[in-house]
Amino acid sequence: MCGIVGYIGTKDVKNILIEGLRKLEYRGYDSAGIAVMNDNGVHVFKEKGRxxxxxxxxxxxxxATMGIGHTRWATHGEPSKYNAHPxxxxxxxxxxxxNGVIENYEKLRNEYLANVELKSETDTEVIVQLIEEFVNEGSSVEASFRKTLSLLHGSYALALIDNQDADTIYVGKNKSPLLVGIGEGFNVVASDAMAMLKVTDQFVELMDEEIVxxxxxxxxxxxxxxxxxxxxPFTAELDASDIEKGTYPHYMLKEIDEQPAVMRKIIMEYQDANDNIKLDEDVRSAVQNSDRIYIIACGTSYHAGLVGKQMIEKMAKIPTEVHIASEFSYNMPLLSEKPLFIFISQSGETADSRAVLVHIKKLGHRSLTITNVAGSTLSREADHTLLLHAGPEIAVASTKAYTAQIAVLALLAVDTAKVKGIKLDFNPxxxxxxVANAMEALVDQKDIIEKIARDYLSVTRSCFFIGRGIDYYVCQEAALKLKEISYIQAEGFAGGELKHGTIALIEEGTPVIAIATQAHVNGSIRSNVKETVARGAHACIVSMESTSETGDQxxxxxxxxxxxxxxxVVPMQLLAYYAALHRDCDVDKPRNLAKSVTVE
Known part of the structure; x- marks a missing residue:
């Protein structure tokens, strides 16, 4: 959510800021703005929209040769030009x-700014007005900046310029991600390294409650x-070409197609010279010494965690729970004596998950982050990290990160089983x-899947996905993908639960997509499909070769x-993509959503 860029150097800053903001579009936003400073003062440009x-x-x-920029995702005040930053x-x-949310902004406004007329509805404006108040009282700019930040409760990443100082950008951070990039004769500020990767690959991490x-x-x-x-500084290990669409019309389609390569990359990164799984011994020890694993995640990562739970329990024989981070933060269950917490997050910046991490660290529990971003907050603050090696994921709807998360969880489960002496007929x-070869075959079937999307989803107002066992978890992810980008009301259900209420929603023509890859429940899920067809459903069955029957789509x-x-999940991702396309939706940047959710 939201994105910050800043530059101070010798080049004209306008295009640098605009291009940097473009690289942050994936984070989600509804307005944008820049402020540039030259000998004639500060010039602010901002607009609602793209x-x-x-x-x-x-x-x-x-x-101008210095400036700051921002993409805003509305939290306080409607999306509008006057609420836009700067x-x-x-x-x-x-x-x-x-970026972030100031929880005590109303108290600060009432206490310090009673005589100041605010121009926006945002919590952000309180910050800049406070800084000016303290400067007017006689404090230096830096002292006023530090004092203001010390009064803030909540999350923030911010950048400030002073029209009386053409040589300084003031930067501060707490809970929200922010980096400073280092160059020759210039320096930059960015919420994400990819925003400024074209100008530098050297970045300094900022910790909470630091200023720069x-x-x-x-x-x-x-x-x-x-x-x-x-x-x-560290070197950002990103290839600038990885964050370009190339010949693809959308990032989402590019990232779906990249999944076979991601599987092979994971194999390469986690395979040692003897074809065994390569993991840090400290990670192995943390898993082995736990009596229960708690997987903490949100959205798509939560669905990957559900699949991971089944693999860890079946292969490694360790009891595993999966919790939604935003619920766990405020409603923590009774914990086992030696828990290990696994945090799953594509960005490594998910605020709800970080809130749990901060709490469990105070309790003295061990933690492991599975993320796509080295040096991210969750990676930096957890005891251990396993990287996804999926490359930058730009589209808001996660695809390759989800499959990478499951693949890494599978490797962790198998490695744990091997260390425990559990014999498996399974070479991950x-x-x-x-799997990589199978994915490759599926992404080559776009014409078939696009036709199904057109036939089943182009005009419907709702869609149901049903499955049993591990297929049920995929149904939940399939429904999320469809609702995220096509705005179809979609739900994933356990097939056996239909008769306990949900089947009342089936009417003539309602799309019901069933996933049937598990032999031991194949007959049961097909019976559930027949129940929906008897009520008028338009059914589509997705099966494995070994579970398939004549007529499966x-x-x-x-x-x-x-x-x-x-x-x-691959055809489910493509169905969602083509459904959104045929309904004229913004595939990569769906309404109201953000890629990196950095506020609770």
Missing amino acids: IAELEASVNPDIS HQSFSGRFTLVH IVKRDRVEIKTLDGIFVHRE IQELGI IVLPEVHEYLTPLVS
Whole structure:
């Protein structure tokens, strides 16, 4: 949610900021703005809507070598031009962009800003007005900046410029992600390294409650108490070509097609010279010494966790629970004596999951993050990390990260079983290679799946996915994908639950998509399909070669039963993609959604 960019150097800043914001579009936003500063002062441009509308509003005749930019996802106040960032102080001296949520902004406004007329409905404007208030009382800008941040309760990543200082961007962070990029004769600020990857690959991580004084030739990191902090930069291991669409019309389609390559990349990264699973011994020890595993995740990652639970319990014989992070934060169950917490997050910045991590660390429990982003907050703050190696995922609807999460969980389950001396007739390295080939065959069937999407989903107002066992978990993910990007009311149900209420919703022509990859429940799920057809449903069956029957609409290549979710989800992703396309929806940037959810 939301994105920040900033630049101070020698080049004209307008295009640098605009292009940086474009790279952050995946995070979700409803307005955008930039502020640039030159000898004539600060010039602010902001618009409701897309980056293209902002770009059209920027005066091309203005030249500047420093500035800040922002994409906003509305939390306080409606999406509008006046609520868009950057926000300015009453006199116009200070200009600020902010990600996050300030929980005590109303209290601060009432206590310090009773005589200041606010121009927006946002919590952000309170921050910039406070800074000016403290400067007017005689404090330096840096002291006022630090004092203001010390008063804030909640999450923030922010960048501030002062029209009386052409050589400084003030930066601060707490809970929300923010990086400072290092260059030769310039420095940058970004919520995500990919935003500024074209200008530098050297970045410094910021920790909570730190500020940074960013100048053209140096950066100074300090605590809120003013104590200097030294931290070496890291190299962002991203290929700029990975974050381009290339010849694809949408990132989502590109990322669906990349899944076979992701499986092979995971094999390469987690396979040692003897074809065994390669894991850090500390990770192995953490899993072995736990008496129960708690998987914490949200959305698609939660669905991957459900599949992971089944694999860990069946193969490694460790009791495993899966919890929605936002619920766990406020309603923690009774814990076992030696729990291990596994946090699953594509971005590694999910605020709800981080809230759980902070709490369980205080309790002294061990933690492991499975994420796509090295150096992300959840990775940095957990005891251990397993990387997905899926490459940047730009589309809001997750595809390749989901399958990568399941693949890494499978490797973890098998490795744990082996260390415990449990014999399995299952070689995950070999089986993931088979999965990659199966995925490749499926993504080549786009014409077939597009036709099914047109026939079943182009005009419907609702759709139901049904399955049993591990297929039920895939149904939940399939429904999420469809509702996310096509806005069809979709639900995933356990097939046996239909008769307990849901079948009342079936009417003539209602699409019912059944996943039937498990031999031991194949007959049962097919009986459930017949129940819906008898009530008028338009049924589509997705089966494995070994469970298929004449008339099944989609037959998947055969893979090991533990790994069927990796292939059964691929046609579900494509169905969602084509349904959204035929309904003229914005595939990569669905309404009201954000890629990286950095507020609770």
